[in-house]
Amino acid sequence: MTYKLYIPKNYKSDLDLGQTQYLIKEIKDFFQSNLAYKLNLLRVSAPIIVKSETGLNDNLSGVEEAVNFNILEKNKEARIEIVHSLAKWKRDALARYEIPMYQGIYADMNAIRAFEDFDNTHSLYVDQWDWEKVIKKEDRNQVYLHKIVNTIFTSLKELETFLNIKVNNYKNLLPDQITFVTSQELEDMYPDLTPEERESAYAKEKKAIFVEQIGDRLNSGNKHGDRSPDYDDWQLNGDIIVYNPILDDALELSSMGIRVSEEVLKDQLTKTDNLDRLDLDYHKKLMNGDLPYTIGGGIGQSRLCMFFLQKAHIGEVQVSVWPQELIDECKKNSIILL
Structure with a gap:
């Protein structure tokens, strides 16, 4: 486990701990209520x-190991995993709850991703609003x-307007509209940069972008990023990314997409050599037509707070566990972790 820490020059938050928590x-x-209204979502337990x-x-990119333990069930052990996200659970829940057409659900998702390397925006603890429609x-x-x-971008803009009322001298960060760009278009624009560098360069220019079509191979033969083959359709997905001036870098706020159909599921499982997943309960339901067609995603709660409050580290807006060296370095540089 490693960590990387970027220290903004002369950084000191304008907010004390009490103001930050408030x-x-x-x-x-504000944001979850507004989003639920706009997308017609019912809050559910998860x-x-x-x-x-x-x-x-x-399964995220397919290689990350979930934190797990065993329980005894019918005289044999059953493996239990802490969730990485609720990407597939939500679609199954929509069927079980018999949610009507063009309505959906959202939940507070809390996850542990023990494989994460620490930096300004990544933590072992993940909190997001997971939604599905x-x-x-x-x-x-x-x-x-x-x-x-x-x-969703309109909801972000309205949150910014709300904060103008709540915070003295609040500085707006978002443009009037979000810019759409495919991962292939980004590769064509910046062929010599890595995918992360492309996102950073384009987000810095446009301030808010939606990078779409993530998961499949580009013309170069490389991928823009890894996506699990069994929830998003790689031609109909993407990330909402904003330019974060405090870190002078791109910040992903949401990963989302239209979910796989039966045909797309089989095609993407074939491409990733994961056809064995068709034997799992969820995948059987999907192939049998027992699950609805859906769109959904996750919106990072701590990342949203970090961005709009212009904090330098995600630990300033969430409680997690950090290496002692990182804690010490943050303290020396006026980054106060919760």
């Missing part, structure tokens, strides 16, 4: 643990995807 709650309360055999856990099969297109992205 505004974290104000941001979360699991922190799932059975491995169900296939409900998010029922759509028609004919909505599985770029036009509908862009419509939902714009709705």
